Amino acid sequence: MKKLLLSATLLLFTAAGIFAQDKFFTKSGKIFFKCTKSSIEKIEATNKSTTCVLDTKTGNMQFAVLMKGFEFERALMQEHFNENYVESEKFPRGEFKGQITNNKEVNYSKDGSYPLKVKGSLTMHGVTKDVETTGTLTVKQGKLSTNAVFNIQLSDYNISIPSVVSDKISNTVNISVDCLLEPLAK
């Protein structure tokens, strides 16, 4: 009888492992960046097809974005972004792989807003660098919305700004990420 009980408990755990929703994802996350230096020319772009997966059990999260998917207001800027700065033919993807370091403080089963601490590595233009930021996660009716804002330095990623445009393009890029994650159906 003892054994049966043990087995039943184990079965319950297994079942929980199978049915509990612990992975969330989106393929239409939004990444917006700006590196405007002067008010004359706005340099900013949006990508609305960011892929993001979050494992709520471990707090692991990953982002991937196609550099060519960044849309600028001005077509020539977009061309220069792809051709001269990020070289999207050579380095088509940007990726972030990291972890929510305070994952235990987030109750994914209860609606509410939770502060996040995220740590990980960002790969872009063939360079991988550690990034750390804070953000918020909102649980609402089984869906998670996350957002985070952070800065990176273009020079860290081997992206140089020619002197003729150095008064327009800032070396510091302000990036904001917005994702609405849905349960990943297996």
Next chain:
Amino acid sequence: MKKIFRNILLPVMLIVNLQSLFAQDVDLLNLVEDKKPKKEYVDYAFKSPRVIMAHSLEMIHPGVLDFRILHRFGNVNRGLYEFFGLDQATMRIGLDYGVSKNFTIGVGRSTYKKELDGYLKYRLIHQAKGSGSMPFSLIAVAGSTMNMLKWEDPNRKNYYTSRLAYYYQLVIGRKFSEGFSFQVVPTMLHRNLVATTSDPHDLYAVGAGTRIKLTKRMSFNVDYFYVLNQNPALLLQNPLSVGFDIETGGHVFQFHVTNASGMNERAFLTETSNNWGKGDIQIGFNISRAFQIKKNKKK
């Protein structure tokens, strides 16, 4: 019942539980990403919508107005007195507009023969990779030129249509790699009025153009037309231009040497008399400045 549990279900459950323990470090993106490569258009085969003279594989981006000034100086071999040709210059001012992703229109005015020209350029096939890939791009161009000079002999019956010439082109090409693009340009030119009966009204030519990218912001370009049925009595040459595209922020400079002084299709196909072999070449440069007239929709 007990037996079944102990002997079959228990080990299975254990394995399942263990698996979830070990499956921590999987690549999460693998779970959702499509393995099939998406269709992706190949763009930026050339820096500018003209290789040097000829229409290139590039279109003007939608909503962009490209203001282009083309200069050709005099012949280099005229020596120091003419400052190697720089004392004389002819030019063409042009405006090109991207109506949509695949449709560009343009007008221009040349000082030489006070000629107006205009064209429609439509991309029929767009090079792409991934699923539904396409190895090349195909663009159709139809244009017209109009000579605005005063009539040579105002006393005779002059027809307005005599001022006109038309040209039709197909631009077929491929961006082979980041560094190398190549195109061929079959061309037909029709002139309503020709000088003598031995000059054909319909002229056929094949153009070739290439770009070799030297750095991120500089490329080496060659542009050539072979005219198939030129009247041999005129001792005309085939136009050949070589040069560099240099990009500086919003401008593209095209700096080149060429034996063609005309800057529209009619002029450089039918009036190129300078000979590269004799050093009858000219320095020329094009400047292009793009203005975004219609902002891209921010979604």
